[in-house]
Amino acid sequence: xxxxxxxxxxxxxxxxxxxxxxxxxxxxxxxxxxxxxxxxxxxxxxxxxxxxxxxxxxxxxxxxxxxxxxxxxxxxxxxxxxxxxxxxxxxxxxxxxxxxxxxxxxxxxxxxxxxxxxxxxxxxxxxxxxxxxxxxxxxxxxxxxxxxxxxxxxxxxxxxxxxxxxxxxxxxxxxxxxxxxxxxxxxxxxxxxxxxxxxxxxxxxxxxxxxxxxxxxxxxxxxxxxxxxxxxxxxxxxxxxxxxxxxxxxxxxxxxxxxxxxxxxxxxxxxxxxxxxxxxxxxxxxxxxxxxxxxxxxxxxxxxxxxxxxxxxxxxxxxxxxxxxxxxxxxxxxxxxxxxxxxxxxxxxxxxxxxxxxxxxxxxxxxxxxxxxxxxxxxxxxxxxx
Ligand SMILES: *Cc1c(COP(=O)(O)O)cnc(C)c1O
Numbered sequence: 001x002x003x004x005x006x007x008x009x010x011x012x013x014x015x016x017x018x019x020x021x022x023x024x025x026x027x028x029x030x031x032x033x034x035x036x037x038x039x040x041x042x043x044x045x046x047x048x049x050x051x052x053x054x055x056x057x058x059x060x061x062x063x064x065x066x067x068x069x070x071x072x073x074x075x076x077x078x079x080x081x082x083x084x085x086x087x088x089x090x091x092x093x094x095x096x097x098x099x100x101x102x103x104x105x106x107x108x109x110x111x112x113x114x115x116x117x118x119x120x121x122x123x124x125x126x127x128x129x130x131x132x133x134x135x136x137x138x139x140x141x142x143x144x145x146x147x148x149x150x151x152x153x154x155x156x157x158x159x160x161x162x163x164x165x166x167x168x169x170x171x172x173x174x175x176x177x178x179x180x181x182x183x184x185x186x187x188x189x190x191x192x193x194x195x196x197x198x199x200x201x202x203x204x205x206x207x208x209x210x211x212x213x214x215x216x217x218x219x220x221x222x223x224x225x226x227x228x229x230x231x232x233x234x235x236x237x238x239x240x241x242x243x244x245x246x247x248x249x250x251x252x253x254x255x256x257x258x259x260x261x262x263x264x265x266x267x268x269x270x271x272x273x274x275x276x277x278x279x280x281x282x283x284x285x286x287x288x289x290x291x292x293x294x295x296x297x298x299x300x301x302x303x304x305x306x307x308x309x310x311x312x313x314x315x316x317x318x319x320x321x322x323x324x325x326x327x328x329x330x331x332x333x334x335x336x337x338x339x340x341x342x343x344x345x346x347x348x349x350x351x352x353x354x355x356x357x358x359x360x361x362x363x364x365x366x367x368x369x370x371x372x373x374x375x376x377x378x379x380x381x382x383x384x385x386x
Pocket of ligand 1: 039100101102103104127173177205207235236237238239244247248249
C-alpha cells in the first residue's frame, strides 16, 4: 500500500505548523510564550465588516453553493478597489477571480500554468508556498536570491538562458515578506518587459499592499505599461482588513491566466461561503480609514521593537511596509538554533530565516503581532538571555 505520493513525500510539513506545535508544548507546561512568529496580528477584524457578515447570516439564501468564480458583486468590489487605489480599470467578469485566500490561489496557479518538468522562478527568501506549490505540481524551480546588497531585488539578468527557455511562471512579492523590501513601478516595468521577452507569466503577490507607513503607497504590478499581457496580481483581505481566518482573496490581471485558473478551481473547490464574500465586498467598498487606524498601531509597535533592538546592539531600519522586522542573527548561530534558543530560554517565538529559503539563513523575522507592552517584555526577556 502506498500512503503518500512521491510528490508529497518530497515536501516537509508546513514550517509554521511545526513552530506552532513547539509553542503549544511550552504553553501546556505553563510557560507564558510571546508569539512574534506568524504574521497574524492580535487586532480584531473591524466591527463594520463583522456586522455585515452577521447580517447576511439571517438570509438562508446565502447558505447555498456559491458561484465558483466568486460573487459578481465581490469581483466588482475588487475592481472598485483597483480603480480607487491605483486608477486601474478591471473587467470584473474576466479579469478578477475570487480566491479562498491567496495561499489557495498561489498553490493552484502553479498546476494551472505549469507542466511537469517546467521551470518556475522563485525568490529566496520567500513565502514558502511558491516553492512547495512548484514541487506539488512536479515543476522545477530556479531560485532568485534576494540579497541585502541588492536591496532584496532579484537579479533577472543572472538567470541562465537554458533555464529561461523552460520557464513558464515567476513569483514576486513586494512589499516583501520576509525582508520588508519595497519597489516602485519602474521595477515592475522592467520585470514585465523581461517576462514578455522570455514568455513568462509573472504572478505578483501583493499581500501587504495596504499595510504601509509614513504615506508610502505600494504600487500594483498592473500599473506597469502593458502589464496585463504578462502579469497577474494575487491579493488578499487577510492583511489589509485583518481577516486572516475568513479566507478571502482575489487574483486580477491577464484574462487568459485567470481563465485557466478558473477551470482548475472549478473542478477542485466551489468558491467561498457567501457571507464571507459579502463581508469582504462591504470592506472593499467602504472607506479605508480603518486600515490607517491599524497601520498607526503597527507603526508604533515597530518603532518600539526597533528602538529596543538597538539598545541590545541589533541594528534594523524602520520598514515602509509589512508588520515585520527582518534582522541578522547574532554571529555563531544558525537561524534555527537562535529561534530555538529564544523559545526555550526566553519564551519568545521568532521565525528563523531558513524557513524562507537558504538565502534567509543568518536572519530572523519578528512579526509585531502583540501589543506594545508584550513587545517590550519580549525584548526585555531576550536582553536577559543574550
Ligand atoms: C500572509 C501572506 C499570504 C497569505 O494570505 P492569505 O490570503 O491569508 O492566504 C500570502 N503571501 C504572503 C507573502 C503573505 O505574507
